[in-house]
Amino acid sequence: MFDADRLFKERLSHYMKETGRYLRYIFNGHIAVALFFFIAAFAYFYQQWLLTIPESFPSTIIMATVFGILVSLGSVRTLLQEADLVFLVPAEKKMRRYFKKTVLLSYFIGWYPIFLVAALFGPLYFASFPERSGRTYLLLIVVLLIFKGWNLLATWWMNNIQDKTIRVIDLFTRLLVSTAVFYFLIDGTMILATICTGLFIGVFLYDLFISRKQPNINWYLLIEKDQNRMQAFYRMANLFTDVPHLRNPVKKRNWLVSLWAHRVPYKQRLTYDYLFRLTFIRSGDYLSMYIRLIIVGSLFIYFVPIVWVKVLFAILFLYMSLFQMMTIYRHHRVNIWLDIYPISEENRKQALLRLIIKLGLLQTVIFTIVTLFLQNYFLTGIMFIVGVIFSYGFVYFYMKEKLVS
Incomplete structure (x- = not known):
């Protein structure tokens, strides 16, 4: 019944x-x-x-x-x-x-x-x-x-x-x-x-x-x-934990792939560098989320009137971007073909760290350019120095210890 x-x-x-x-x-x-x-x-x-x-x-x-x-x-x-x-x-x-x-x-x-x-x-x-x-x-x-x-x-x-x-x-x-x-x-x-x-x-x-x-x-x-x-x-939740029900959409974005991913030299030790770049560009919401955080962060930095708060917002948006990029490491966890790659696990970790440090530095440069429009050159220098220090510190002192298969 x-x-x-x-x-x-x-x-x-x-x-x-x-x-x-x-x-x-x-x-x-x-x-x-x-x-x-x-x-x-x-x-x-x-x-x-x-x-x-x-x-x-x-x-x-x-x-x-x-x-x-x-x-x-x-x-x-x-x-x-x-x-x-x-x-x-x-x-x-x-x-x-x-x-x-x-x-x-x-x-x-x-x-x-x-x-x-x-x-x-x-x-x-x-x-x-x-x-x-x-x-x-x-x-x-x-x-x-x-x-x-x-x-x-x-x-x-x-x-x-x-x-x-x-x-x-x-x-x-x-x-x-x-x-x-x-x-x-x-x-x-x-x-x-x-x-x-x-x-x-x-x-x-x-x-x-x-x-x-x-x-x-x-x-x-x-x-x-x-x-x-x-x-x-599920796509939002996947930024924080594994979601087995997620159907990851794949977008071609050929121009961006040829501009960035194809520039990786054809070497065995750089296999994961190429794979993670493709993952960032084409899979899930990584690229769109990264761009959104840059845009919103730039607006906050430009319009907030207090100098030290601008720097805090830059650090906050850098943290949000880099922290959520950690899930790229587990993105291909269900792909059994990666297990037969003749490449060590340490090499895989280093590939992701190299990718994320580049993204952090790129975001820092963009935030620094935004501060140039404010014609505050002292703030511009502080923004660049703080962004570089935070990016390297977060990636190599925090993220390196958190990466797990």
């Missing part, structure tokens, strides 16, 4: 255990310290910036855009698996109660980022509109929760539509209308906000209408979305 409630409880329990197990590795001591430093520094400079916020600052546009994206994006976590195409499709008519529970679960999970962003924008809102009361902002949060529910339902209905173009157009339309609603709400133009809300309800009802013409569940799309979401989570 099929029991939708029991199936939902089992799937939810498995999902919580799976994510909880890896979250313990993600939020370890190193990341906790980094997060605490980030939050404390951001709160301080955010507060100082609000005291001098110019009247021309487009706070309404920024808040409305972020709120519109926040309520429009996201889909239902159905917790489906590939095997369900065989075992659950015959019971599709009995799955209605199961999917209702997954929609509610996804909706309440979506509350967390809404409250987080609302808390972030609260000081900006009251600094931009000091004459307004807290009740007005509370009403805005309630509207956020309502629009999040409407958008989630519309996304769920549109999952039945096979044509991807229609789904994209619908999402883009709801995003624009939702953003307009929040813009006029924040701006205080209630008449236009009401008109845009009516437009959104029209799109909402249209989605319901066309979805009813497609009564069957689009199982392939739902499973694909859940798999993509979990793979994204």
Whole structure:
């Protein structure tokens, strides 16, 4: 006898255990310290910036855009698996109660980022509109929760539509209308906000209408979305620990491979140098994560007003980059062919250390160039010296002892 409630409880329990197990590795001591430093520094400079916020600052546009994206994006976590195409499709008519529970679960999970962003924008809102009361902002949060529910339902209905173009157009339309609603709400133009809300309800009802013409569940799309979401989570967790469920995407990036990896001399002792360079460029999220950390770190270094804090941020972002590159050492752990390489384990470790020290020095040079634009040559020299010392010290005194097969 099929029991939708029991199936939902089992799937939810498995999902919580799976994510909880890896979250313990993600939020370890190193990341906790980094997060605490980030939050404390951001709160301080955010507060100082609000005291001098110019009247021309487009706070309404920024808040409305972020709120519109926040309520429009996201889909239902159905917790489906590939095997369900065989075992659950015959019971599709009995799955209605199961999917209702997954929609509610996804909706309440979506509350967390809404409250987080609302808390972030609260000081900006009251600094931009000091004459307004807290009740007005509370009403805005309630509207956020309502629009999040409407958008989630519309996304769920549109999952039945096979044509991807229609789904994209619908999402883009709801995003624009939702953003307009929040813009006029924040701006205080209630008449236009009401008109845009009516437009959104029209799109909402249209989605319901066309979805009813497609009564069957689009199982392939739902499973694909859940798999993509979990793979994204696994890729993040893989930066901190081994994830056997991860399907590592491989990207060609031929121009970058020829520019850097192919420059390794054709010698036996440099086998792992070549392999690790290819891994960094083509596998997983190593390259994209490295670039993102450089960009964010450069922005902090450029805009933070206090000199010694700039140096601390440089060290922090260097640490985050180099620490997470350590997983390259274990990236090919399931490849048995590496075990027959006639190369010692020490050679393998030294190859990774050489790679990471190059990445650390490159990041240091970029941070140093950023400080040149500030025309503070003393800071530029300190940034370069501190970056080089930290990179070598971290790699050869910390990372060298931590590398394990």
